Amino acid sequence: MPEYWFKYGVTETFVEISEEIAQRRIQPSIIGSPIDVEGKVADFLDELLADRDLNLIQILYDHSGDLTSLNLLKALVKRFLKLKPDGVVVFIASSWRLDSVIGRKHLNSELKRLELNLTPKTFLEKSDSQGIESLVDRSIPLIVVTSAEPHGIFGEFCLREAMTLNELMNGRGQEKPSEKIDDVWRDLLAKYDVYGLCAVGDEILGGSAEEVDLKARKLVKEKFGVEVDDADMIIAGAGGYPRDSTLESSIHLLSLLADFVIDGGLIGLVAECREGLGSKEFITALAKEFGTGYEGEIVGSIREVLKNRRVALTSTLPKAILENLLGIKGFDTPQDLLTYGLRIYSRSAKVLIAENGLVKPIKRETLGQS
Known part of the structure; x- marks a missing residue:
């Protein structure tokens, strides 16, 4: 009987599905960890510093919990300090895809584990009164470092x-962040000298922030894209700790899986x-x-999914609370969740398994056009 394992907090949990039931594991085409990270970073930084006498760089790092x-x-940081032994790194951090408290805690522990002596000038979070303008020097390049992946809202x-x-x-206006984000992005690019280093699956991109962002979006579709299937049910993991620490940090995946x-x-x-x-x-x-704002947009996306889909959650x-607030069924194990689904759709159901729910749905007609 096939077993499928999911990261669950700092542990794992699994579901067994009888071979009599039609089932398929779906996963993106990422083939492994990026190769030669140091080489890619060296090329990027050498080009950035080629015609500049810089002893200081500014880094904006968004922590997603990935290595x-x-x-x-x-x-x-190591490459810059090797080239500029007396150099200074201004470090600004955030963790928008994680709970802010968990994100800060996880980042601090990982920096310590990696023996990376960096203390954030500030850790950006909700309701932070400090904007980019008060934190970033316009005369010095700003390097945005993060990973790119599918997201249910953006x-x-x-x-x-x-x-x-x-x-x-x-x-905190009435508008949805997803509707304002392009305008804010263009405004920031016009004001600051921004560059990017971005991991997309097994590739590393470096260069001007605008170009890297565009390339990264295309690569997300390529690296995380999975052809949609007319299944009766899908069971997907939220990535484990620190990704699945709260409902808020996990629930956007519903829009990707619908x-x-x-x-x-x-x-x-x-x-x-x-x-x-x-x-x-x-x-x-x-x-x-x-x-209003981002939280309202998340709740709106959940309600949209629930209009024509059932949702169930294995969690603590x-x-x-799940039933009263959202109309979502809660279960202690993925096995219980599967049993619930089979009671609805019978053992003739078609079941999909995504051990990590970070997948980009690609419709068949889109594949045909490409």
Whole structure:
């Protein structure tokens, strides 16, 4: 009987599916870790410094919890200090894809583990009164370092999101961040000398921020793209710690997974959520069933999925809270979640498994056009 394993907090959990049931594992075409990170960073930095006498660089690093972007950051700092032994690194950090408390804690522990002596000038988070303008020197290049991947609200999370979300979170207007982000991005690019280092699956991109962001978005579709299937249900992992620490940091995956199942189909998400629902802004938006800003947009996306899909969650969250706030079924194990789905669709159901829900749905007609 096939077993499928999911990262679940700092541990793992699994589901067994009888061979009698139609099943398929879906996964992106990423082939492994990036090769020669140090070489890619050296080429990027050598070109950046070729006609400049710089003893100081500014780094804006968005931490997603993955080792690749951390290694990218480490390689950049080491290379710069090798070229400029007396150089200074101004380090600004954020973790927009994670719970802010968990993100800061995880980043600090990883910097210590990597023996990377960096202390953030500031750690950007929601309701932070400091904008980019008060933190970044316009006369010095700003290097945005992060990883690019699919995202349920923005389509892709790349350099644009890493740099603009602080401005968008501070605004707290009625508009959706996804609708304002392009304007904010263009404004920041016009004001600052911005470059990017970005990991996309098994590739590293470096250069001007605008060019890297565009290339990264195309690569996300290539590296994370999976052809959609008319399945009755999909069970997907949220990536484990620190990704699945809260419902808020995990639930955007529903929008990525919805296209893989038929109308009336079931999306099952495996996310521990040991730290609870998420920020107070997100909880308020959940309770009101709407909200402004990013949290309101997340809640709106959940409601949109629930219009024609069932949703179930394997987590540590109280089942009554999931049912009352969202109308989502809660289960203790993926096996219980599978049993629930088979009771609805019978053993003739078609089941998809995504051990990591970071996939980019590609429709068949799109594949045909390309």
